[in-house]
Amino acid sequence: MDKKESKEFDYSLDTLRHSASHLLAHAVLELFQGTQTGVGPAVEDGFYYDFLRDEPFTKEDLKLIEKRMKEISEQDIPLEKFTCSKQEAVELFQDLGQDLKVELIKEKGGDKVTCYQQGDFVDFCLGPHVPSTGAIKHFKLLSVSGAYWKGDESGQQLQRIYGTVFFKEKDLKDYLQMLEEAKKRDHRKLGPELDLFSTDERLGGGLILWHPKGAAVRAVIEDFWRREHQKEGYDLIYSPHIAKLDVWRTSGHTEFYDALYPPLISDNVEYQLKPMNCPFHIMVYQSSQRSYRELPLRWAELGTVYRYERGGVLHGLLRVRGFTQDDAHIFCRSDQLEEEIRRTISMALRVLKTFGFEEFDVYLSTRPKKFSGSVQDWNEATKALEKALQEEKIDFSVDEGEGVFYGPKIDIKIKDALNRSWQCTTIQLDFNLSEKFDLTYVGEDGEFHRPFMIHRALLGSLERFFGILIEHYNGNFPFWLAPVQAIIIPIADRHNSYADQLKQELKKREIRTEVDKRREKLGYKIRDAEKNKIPVILVVGDKEMERETVSVRVHTEGDKGSYNFKELLEKMLDLKENKDLEIIL
Ligand SMILES: [Zn+2]
Ligand SMILES: [Zn+2]
Numbered sequence: 001m002d003k004k005e006s007k008e009f010d011y012s013l014d015t016l017r018h019s020a021s022h023l024l025a026h027a028v029l030e031l032f033q034g035t036q037t038g039v040g041p042a043v044e045d046g047f048y049y050d051f052l053r054d055e056p057f058t059k060e061d062l063k064l065i066e067k068r069m070k071e072i073s074e075q076d077i078p079l080e081k082f083t084c085s086k087q088e089a090v091e092l093f094q095d096l097g098q099d100l101k102v103e104l105i106k107e108k109g110g111d112k113v114t115c116y117q118q119g120d121f122v123d124f125c126l127g128p129h130v131p132s133t134g135a136i137k138h139f140k141l142l143s144v145s146g147a148y149w150k151g152d153e154s155g156q157q158l159q160r161i162y163g164t165v166f167f168k169e170k171d172l173k174d175y176l177q178m179l180e181e182a183k184k185r186d187h188r189k190l191g192p193e194l195d196l197f198s199t200d201e202r203l204g205g206g207l208i209l210w211h212p213k214g215a216a217v218r219a220v221i222e223d224f225w226r227r228e229h230q231k232e233g234y235d236l237i238y239s240p241h242i243a244k245l246d247v248w249r250t251s252g253h254t255e256f257y258d259a260l261y262p263p264l265i266s267d268n269v270e271y272q273l274k275p276m277n278c279p280f281h282i283m284v285y286q287s288s289q290r291s292y293r294e295l296p297l298r299w300a301e302l303g304t305v306y307r308y309e310r311g312g313v314l315h316g317l318l319r320v321r322g323f324t325q326d327d328a329h330i331f332c333r334s335d336q337l338e339e340e341i342r343r344t345i346s347m348a349l350r351v352l353k354t355f356g357f358e359e360f361d362v363y364l365s366t367r368p369k370k371f372s373g374s375v376q377d378w379n380e381a382t383k384a385l386e387k388a389l390q391e392e393k394i395d396f397s398v399d400e401g402e403g404v405f406y407g408p409k410i411d412i413k414i415k416d417a418l419n420r421s422w423q424c425t426t427i428q429l430d431f432n433l434s435e436k437f438d439l440t441y442v443g444e445d446g447e448f449h450r451p452f453m454i455h456r457a458l459l460g461s462l463e464r465f466f467g468i469l470i471e472h473y474n475g476n477f478p479f480w481l482a483p484v485q486a487i488i489i490p491i492a493d494r495h496n497s498y499a500d501q502l503k504q505e506l507k508k509r510e511i512r513t514e515v516d517k518r519r520e521k522l523g524y525k526i527r528d529a530e531k532n533k534i535p536v537i538l539v540v541g542d543k544e545m546e547r548e549t550v551s552v553r554v555h556t557e558g559d560k561g562s563y564n565f566k567e568l569l570e571k572m573l574d575l576k577e578n579k580d581l582e583i584i585l
Contacts, residue, residue, distance in 0.1 A: 017042035020165040026121035027068035046164030076134030089113040138172040139165035187470040188316040206321030213483035239280030245270035259307035277303035290441040296332035317467030330454040341388035348425040359415035362396035365403040373431025406432035416472040491541035
């Protein structure tokens with residue numbers, strides 16, 4: 001969602017949201033005595049607060065809490081900041097029976113501790129906040145779910161109440177409406193309804209079964225992706241799904257990466273399911289001595305990786321444990337860096353636009369406090385990224401110090417039909433792996449040099465991107481992507497052979513086509529095709545058979561009248577070829 005900051009207020013939306021979490025905790029402690037409070041930050045689309053309480057909060061409880069929050073808001077109680085010694089703060093929260101807060105203060109508090117108070121409610125917090133509870137007007141509690149104290153799964157189980165708040169009533173209304181709409185087009189609902197994919201507890205969580213229809217869409221995406229990469233001068237490579245654990249020791253994954261599956265052991269050798277493709281591409285690079293003349297090398301792979309995400313964060317296609325990255329690595333000289341980045345950005349935008357995304361937010365993240373590589377390399381690379389963005393005339397925000405430890409990066413977020421943001425493209429420099437694997441090339445001077453290594457994914461992963469596409473289009477895929485592009489409905493059995501003949505013609509031209517020969521009423525079959533969101537419906541009866549025509553319906557638009565079949569076929573081929581987002585016949 002957009003961070004709708006407002007000039008009328010001298011505090012940010014995040015401050016409003018975080019203050020709303022105080023209001024929430026205030027109301028909860030008044031209504032449910034003995035409850036302990038955890039933490040209550042502002043988050044992407046609102047805020048939450050974690051509570052320790054034996055009884056689960058019910059939907060009815062949320063209504064009560066919300067009502068109490070309204071009352072406290074109306075009382076317009078000032079939020080007052082005070083500081084005290086760490087010991088005083090510990091005693092204060094001990095007296096209040098807030099043991100979790102005591103623990104936090106002991107851990108995080110300095111000699112002086114800041115607290116905020118509104119009426120009887122006091123919280124250990126740095127702020128900032130709104131001046132008084134009256135500022136928090138347009139809010140709504142949304143849900144309650146489980147959470148762990150400090151995110152530690154072996155720790156105490158808490159209850160997390162989520163809510164949202166906006167400056168203006170209209171923004172809140174729009175947001176709630178968007179949530180309703182998002183619920184309707186949730187890919188976890190549409191996926192099975194449209195027979196696209198499923199998960200199965202017998203397999204384990206976060207592992208996706210692509211059904212024929214989902215796989216058909218995936219194949220189109222992959223074909224398009226491969227062709228675009230070949231056009232852009234990439235070579236395709238393939239790599240295995242497991243490798244000796246030592247590879248991941250060298251890369252540092254065993255030490256720093258906490259989503260590794262446990263190793264497998266065969267003949268006393270430990271193997272690791274791959275969490276990333278990078279070391280494999282590096283090994284291809286190292287399979288021969290590279291010269292400056294060969295660079296840049298651009299290697300792309302639809303590489304399937306496995307990461308053991310915690311059960312609680314798995315979410316349909318969006319957070320999974322096995323997924324296929326549309327990965328690539330570019331190895332180049334420093335004088336090629338800017339050009340490579342520029343090409344990657346423009347390719348990313350072109351590919352994303354083809355899928356129907358028009359709005360992008362671009363972020364450049366720079367050197368964090370802890371980093372590998374030299375300051376000089378970081379400066380040179382960051383400058384190259386910046387210049388590439390400027391060359392491409394792209395507006396971007398700089399996330400100062402937010403780069404990953406191994407290099408600066410560019411992230412591109414897309415906006416979907418509901419104006420939600422999704423991170424897709426990431427372009428990252430890596431000074432760490434090139435060092436750890438000691439990558440070299442022989443320069444013009446005959447000396448060894450270290451190449452720049454760029455990791456990049458355009459779509460992210462095919463699973464996640466498919467989830468985003470399903471929701472963006474509400475399952476109504478554009479013609480070129482639709483799992484079934486056309487369905488032929490014969491009116492009676494005697495039209496079946498004509499229908500089969502048309503299907504053959506369409507199949508020959510690689511248009512994904514089905515024939516519905518069921519002995520059902522025409523209206524029923526049309527409704528069924530509409531329900532399955534098939535873009536083009538061809539109805540054939542006596543008249544059509546005789547004149548070699550078809551009667552055409554376009555999904556969500558209705559009847560388009562009679563068409564000469566050959567003409568229609570050409571139009572469909574155009575739609576496919578041009579990757580049109582709408583069907584205009
Ligand atoms: Zn606070
Ligand atoms: Zn990589």
